[in-house]
Amino acid sequence: MFTAWSWAEVAQLSLIAHIIAIVLLTLRIVSVQRNIGVAIAWLAILYALPVIGFIAYLLIGEPMVGKRYLKRTQQARALLNDMAQRERIVFDQGHELLNEPYRGVSQMGTSLTGFGVFAQHKMQLLTEADELFFRLIKDISRAERMILMEFYIVYPEGQVKEVLTALAAAAQRGVECHLLADSVGSFNFFGSEHHRALEAAGVIVHQSLPVGLFKTLFTRTDLRNHRKIIVIDEDIGYTGSFNLVDPAHFKQDKNVGQWIDLMVRIKSRQPLSVVTAMAKVVVTDIGSESNTNLLALDGHINTYTRKLYQRSPRINDINDSVGRYIDSLVANGTMTVLHGATSTVTMPEVEPVVAQLIPSAPQVTAHVIYNTLVSVIHRANRCIQITTPYFVPDEALLGALTTAAKRGVKVTLIIPKKVDSFMVQHASQAYYTELLEAGVTIALFRGGLLHAKTVVIDDDYCLFGTVNIDMRSFYLNMEVSLAIYSPAMVAQVARCQQSYLQHCELLTLEQWRQRHGVQHLFDNGMRLFSPLL
Numbered sequence: 001m002f003t004a005w006s007w008a009e010v011a012q013l014s015l016i017a018h019i020i021a022i023v024l025l026t027l028r029i030v031s032v033q034r035n036i037g038v039a040i041a042w043l044a045i046l047y048a049l050p051v052i053g054f055i056a057y058l059l060i061g062e063p064m065v066g067k068r069y070l071k072r073t074q075q076a077r078a079l080l081n082d083m084a085q086r087e088r089i090v091f092d093q094g095h096e097l098l099n100e101p102y103r104g105v106s107q108m109g110t111s112l113t114g115f116g117v118f119a120q121h122k123m124q125l126l127t128e129a130d131e132l133f134f135r136l137i138k139d140i141s142r143a144e145r146m147i148l149m150e151f152y153i154v155y156p157e158g159q160v161k162e163v164l165t166a167l168a169a170a171a172q173r174g175v176e177c178h179l180l181a182d183s184v185g186s187f188n189f190f191g192s193e194h195h196r197a198l199e200a201a202g203v204i205v206h207q208s209l210p211v212g213l214f215k216t217l218f219t220r221t222d223l224r225n226h227r228k229i230i231v232i233d234e235d236i237g238y239t240g241s242f243n244l245v246d247p248a249h250f251k252q253d254k255n256v257g258q259w260i261d262l263m264v265r266i267k268s269r270q271p272l273s274v275v276t277a278m279a280k281v282v283v284t285d286i287g288s289e290s291n292t293n294l295l296a297l298d299g300h301i302n303t304y305t306r307k308l309y310q311r312s313p314r315i316n317d318i319n320d321s322v323g324r325y326i327d328s329l330v331a332n333g334t335m336t337v338l339h340g341a342t343s344t345v346t347m348p349e350v351e352p353v354v355a356q357l358i359p360s361a362p363q364v365t366a367h368v369i370y371n372t373l374v375s376v377i378h379r380a381n382r383c384i385q386i387t388t389p390y391f392v393p394d395e396a397l398l399g400a401l402t403t404a405a406k407r408g409v410k411v412t413l414i415i416p417k418k419v420d421s422f423m424v425q426h427a428s429q430a431y432y433t434e435l436l437e438a439g440v441t442i443a444l445f446r447g448g449l450l451h452a453k454t455v456v457i458d459d460d461y462c463l464f465g466t467v468n469i470d471m472r473s474f475y476l477n478m479e480v481s482l483a484i485y486s487p488a489m490v491a492q493v494a495r496c497q498q499s500y501l502q503h504c505e506l507l508t509l510e511q512w513r514q515r516h517g518v519q520h521l522f523d524n525g526m527r528l529f530s531p532l533l
Contacts, residue, residue: 022050025057036395038471091277092116097354098485102461105375109358109483112368115277117356117485122267125347125492126240129247132263133159139232140166147177148231148282150208151244152185152224152466156194158246164194168201177203180286182225183210185243206286206293208478223362225285226466226477228263229278237266237275239465239482241453254420257448262496264464264482266355274482277357281480347492356483360467362476369467369481370474374400376457383410385456385497389449391415391428392470398431402438410441414500417444423526424470430527433520436509443504450500454493462490 029042046053092110094117095103110116126132140147140163147170156164171177179198181189189195190207199205208225230238240263243250247258268275287297360369377384377400384404391413393401405411413435419425432442455463465481467473484490 021054022046025054029057091272091280093272094118094354094356099460101379102376102485105372105379106356106483106485108375109356109368109372112366113357113359115274115357115359117354118268118270118273118277119352119354120268120270121273121275121353121355122349122351123353123355123484123489124265124349125489125496126242126263126265127347127496129159129242129261132238132242133163133246135265136230136238137162137166139236140170143170143175143232145175145233146231146279147175147233148180148229148279148286149178149244150180150225150227150229150282150285152182152226152228153243153245154179154181154186154189155243155245155250156189156192157249160244160246160249161194163244164198167203168198171198171202178206178282178286179203180206180208180225180282180289181244183207184224185226206289208285208289210289224477226473227281227285227359227480228466229282229480231275231279231282234279235268235273235275237278238263239266239278239480240264241451241466247448251420251449254449256416256418256420259449259451260445260447260500262452262454262464262493274355274357278480281357281359285478347496350486350489350492352486353489354485355489356485358465358481358483359479360474360481361478367474369463369479370397372481372483373397373455373463373467376455376461376463377401377404380404380409380457382458383412383456385412385414385454385494386469387414387450387452387454387497387500388469389416389419389451389453390421390424390468390470390473391431392424393431394471397469398434401440402434405435405439411439412441412443412497412501414443414445414450414497414504416448416450417446417505419449426523426526430523432507432512433509436507436512442507443501444507445500445504447500447503452496452500454497456490456494456497459494460487460490461485462493464493 025046026043029039029046042053042057045056091114095106095110097117097119098106106117124135126135147167149167154160167177167179183190190205195205209223228239228242228244240261242261242263245259247260250259266273266275283297287294358369358372360367374397377397384401401411401413415428419428435442453465453467453469462484463481464484465479467479467481473479484493
């Protein structure tokens with residue numbers, strides 16, 4: 001038994017050990033965290049809640065995706081790069097297509113991702129879920145060689161069931177079909193009857209970044225695959241903010257309204273395009289998930305060469321009549337075509353479009369999208385218009401926006417009035433005063449949870465994709481953005497943003513200052529955690 005003195009000794013030793021641990025972790029935070037805001041936030045948590053802070057930092061303090069995952073990623077990229085070299089495929093091309101002000105920005109993306117600028121795309125902005133599902137099912141039903149799909153959330157309700165049915169039918173007729181879904185975001189999908197039905201039909205389903213108790217000791221479990229990419233054969237691609245969910249059925253209990261998203265459908269007749277780059281991203285991500293996948297990629301590299309980089313003799317025209325598969329679904333009642341889905345196109349197709357794919361991942365591409373965004377904001381001359389569901393900037397990004405407004409650039413921030421995250425809502429509000437004082441227009445969208453992620457600079461540049469304006473998207477998640485350099489397509493995204501503004505209330509500085517002081521204090525308290533959100 002311990003004596004009173006021995007218990008005191010134990011307590012003293014525990015205190016000394018605790019102090020040493022806190023000091024060592026403090027030194028670790030200061031030496032590793034390059035972002036000062038992130039470092040300060042972690043130090044505040046560590047000293048305010050020592051035990052919780054210590055454990056939390058060990059679990060999620062640093063963006064560790066795991067040495068084996070990183071090694072497989074490097075090997076998968078090397079395999080595809082070697083294949084491209086053998087086939088004389090050059091991805092880092094096309095910068096001469098751009099105006100001088102954007103060449104440096106595009107070169108930065110190329111240096112970190114390997115993808116250059118490609119021309120001659122035909123693009124269509126899809127603003128309605130019904131239209132997206134209609135187009136997607138039609139394309140899947142006509143696929144001949146390969147379908148690659150990568151999503152953060154797969155939620156098999158509503159029209160998503162029809163997409164999965166079409167995918168299963170494609171696999172059964174011999175199309176190679178892969179679906180990569182995030183382990184956490186698509187938790188309800190894995191193990192469901194829909195998952196089992198896809199695999200029974202021949203669809204190869206992969207979990208991205210699987211989690212587990214043992215894995216938390218070596219990797220961060222909150223690093224997620226937030227990408228949304230679809231590639232059909234070698235000439236059709238989709239990307240944007242849409243998860244594979246039907247907004248009429250998704251998160252209806254959150255009291256924020258339906259989610260409102262954007263997707264762009266891309267078609268190219270060129271041997272190389274952003275669609276080709278998208279395929280390379282998905283194949284690399286699949287190969288990174290397991291040694292089995294990597295060996296399969298290595299063993300079938302010639303098959304991938306043929307399917308990804310060699311053009312098939314027939315390219316479907318997206319203006320063709322509805323395919324027989326769609327007709328059969330409508331005829332037997334499996335698919336319900338809602339008003340506008342077959343006869344009304346929200347946005348017309350635009351061609352030719354010059355674009356660049358910018359994928360990002362922690363410990364792989366550095367902070368390429370963040371650096372790109374800050375760079376284009378600083379070079380804006382006339383207007384900056386941003387649509388994002390979550391707005392939690394760091395000091396550099398906040399400074400870029402406020403400085404732009406002060407030098408006469410019209411800066412408009414379109415964000416939902418209500419979001420599905422309590423902490424993000426209040427952390428975001430802590431920045432409003434500084435933005436309004438600088439002359440930034442803050443438009444609060446009232447028509448639902450505006451989930452679109454678009455940045456329009458002047459009239460000749462757009463960032464479009466999966467990236468929120470927060471540190472999680474910039475530093476932690478696997479994301480993908482499309483840089484669009486063609487004014488006609490940029491104008492189309494800008495018109496979509498203007499349509500959102502019709503459903504917004506504009507916040508004024510006087511109105512915001514009238515809030516109770518306690519509310520401001522609470523928001524500012526949440527702002528301390530903003531580097532971690």
